[in-house]
Amino acid sequence: EFPFTFTSDQQFAWDLIKGSITGAADIKKPGLFLLHGVTGSGKTEVYLQALAEIVRLGKKGICMVPEISLTPQVIDRFIGRFPGRVALLHSRLSLGQQFDVWHGINRGEFDIVIGPRSAIFAPQPDLGLIIVDEEHEWAYKQSDTMPRYHARDVAVKLASLTRSTLVLGSATPSVESYFRARRGVYQLVELPERITPLGRTPLPEVTVVNMRTELKNGNRSIFSRLLKSCLTSVVDNHEQAILFINRRGQATFLECMNCGYVPGCNRCSVALTYHAAGKRLICHHCRRVYQVIKKCPVCSSEDIKYFGIGTETVEAECRKLFPTSRIIRFDSDTVVKAHDYEGKINSFRKHEADILVGTQIIAKGLNFPGVSLVGIVNADVSINLPDFRSGERIFQLLCQVAGRAGRGTFAGKAVIQTFNPDYYAIKFAARHDYAGFYESEMKYRRTFGYPPYNNMVRLVYSHTNEDKCKAEADRVSILIQEKIAARGIPGTKMIGPATAYINRLRGKFQMQVILLGRELQSILSDMPLPAGWFLDVDPVGVI
Known part of the structure; x- marks a missing residue:
């Protein structure tokens, strides 16, 4: 409700951000903040207060969310606080709608623009504040088409050009952002406590279940005995549960x-x-x-x-175990249009369903006060992927999904099912220990020279002929090696050429070369690359 009374942590964060907005505070790095707040700590309310202050000063703001599917729940809060002054800008609007909204923004008709990564390019005049919610999300990187940009990096540059305040918010910040905050590039502001209608509330209790032990004890179900027992309790007590499996299909x-x-x-x-x-x-x-x-x-x-197994398998098993329960499946197969998303979200929020089964789409900032249990059916989906960010991705997903439980008047509980209970990302996620995860991850990154200790560029060549694809990748790799040797650039490492993780995609074979170093621009800036190549600077993934 508004007016809102801040907790002491929120007040401290707000005082720092307000000082930057008004120019009244003496802070080390004015205008650049990393707001690290646990799930349910009230980050959105800090955003709303900051936007209200910007509007009071006669300026305007941009608030980015990772995906347009998140926008309906977020937009309701913003429209409620700023009626008639919020523009929604995204690619699902018709061309005519995009034209009208874009020109309305350009004319200064909206105080606030909300949207996914493309919203950062909105022609918002008198810009004073940029908010990047869930800044760790990979959806902010455009990786499939040119230009391959990261909206968070664009936001940093735009804030500098317009002298705007920038707030990056997340419960699980990207390793790169936290690294910059520790180095003083951003000012780190933390909200360590969860706030619910009951006041300060502990984060959900997390239990890790070793599925190997379940198998040894004769349980071949996709649900452990503990998760099945917890689900039964939720159904009997007329509470709600979320079951997460990051894979569609059956x-x-x-x-x-x-x-x-x-x-x-x-x-x-x-x-x-x-x-x-x-x-x-x-x-x-x-x-x-x-x-x-x-x-x-x-x-x-x-x-x-x-x-x-996938979401369809989990849904079918739930219907078998709890035939009278109301179950909703929430993935990209069932959520095709915006009204599909809103209908399912509103139905679950109104407790017209007892169990929600979904993929990572349910981990992105949704707030369901009736959810007391979150079950992660299989935490191992991405463990063995050949990507240096896989551990970070798993940690973020588990923390975000577990954070959906216990946000109302019910105590929260999460059950993580895994065949690898000693995997470092799972152990730290079960303890809600971001600091511990960060230190462990940084040792690994430092050892192999991965970002943020070095820059990375991924070069990928595609061709319908496999032999020609390999020959071209070999040719360019030799050129790169010659350049590195001729210019005497220390600390530069080349990995490859190698077959891409998906060797053939949409009818074309793929070869990739990965470069690590601090002066990669000097190697690639004058290198002619024929059609078929693409470069991805600071990729969010290498598969």
Whole structure:
């Protein structure tokens, strides 16, 4: 409710940010803040107060959210506080709507612009404040098309050019942002306590379940005995639960038990995922749809097995265990249009459903006061991916998902199911220990020279002919090595050329070269690259 009474931590954060906005405070790095607040600590209220102060001073603001699917819940709070003065700008608007909103912003008709990464380019006059909510999210990086920019970096530059205050907010800041805050580039402001209608509330109690032990004890269900017991308690007490599995579909892949054949995409070197809805196989990269095979095309065996689990599997198991419970599945298969998203969110918030099953889309800032339990069905999905950021990604996802529990009047509890209970990211997430995770992650990054200790550039070449693809990657790699040697650039490392994690994507083979160093621009700035190459500076992932 407004007016809002801050806690002491919020007041301290607000005083620093307000001092930057008004120019009244003497701070080390005016205008650049990393607001590190645990889930449910009231970061949004700090944003709202900061925007209110900017408007009072006759200036305007931009607030970015990671994805447009998040916007409906966030926008309600902003519109409620600033009725008639908020513009929503995103790619799902029609061209005519985008034209009208863009020109309305340019004419100064809106005090606040809210949207995903593209909103940072809104022509907001008299800009005084930029907010990047959930600044750790990969969605802020445009990686699929040119220009490959990170909206957080654009926001930093825009704040400098316009002399605006910048607030980066997250419960799990990116390692790079926290590193810069520790170095004094940003001013670190922390909100260490959760605030609920009951006042200061502890973070959810997290229990890690070793699924290997479950198997040894004869439990072959996708739910551990603990999670099943907790779900039963939630249903009996008329509370709500969220079940998280970061994979769509019902089976990750099919396999012939006679010869080992696995149906794959004709255009991408990936296995097809089985979706029970429509009984079809789908490539999650190019979205091509295939018929389900009943007989192996290689050996003609009909012994075809389904392996792996996804959201459809979890939903089906819930309906079997709790036939009278109301269950909603929330993933990109069921949330296609904006009204799908809003309808499911509003239905769950009104307690018209008891269990919400979803992918990472449910981890992004949603607030459901009735949720007392979060179950992470499989925390191991990304553990073995060949990406130096995989540990950070797992830690952030687990903390964010677990943070959905206990935000109302019910005590929060989270259950993490894993076959790797000693994995460092899982152990730190279970303790809500960001500082411990950061120190552990930085030792690993320092050892191998990964960002933030070095810059990184990923070069990828694609071609329909595999031999030509490899030959071109070899040619450019030799040129890069010659440049490094000729210019005597110390500390520069080249990894590759190597086949990309997905060797063939949408009909084209891929080879990649990764460069690590502090003077990469001098190597690449005058290097001619033919069509088929793309460069990704400071990539959020290397697969």
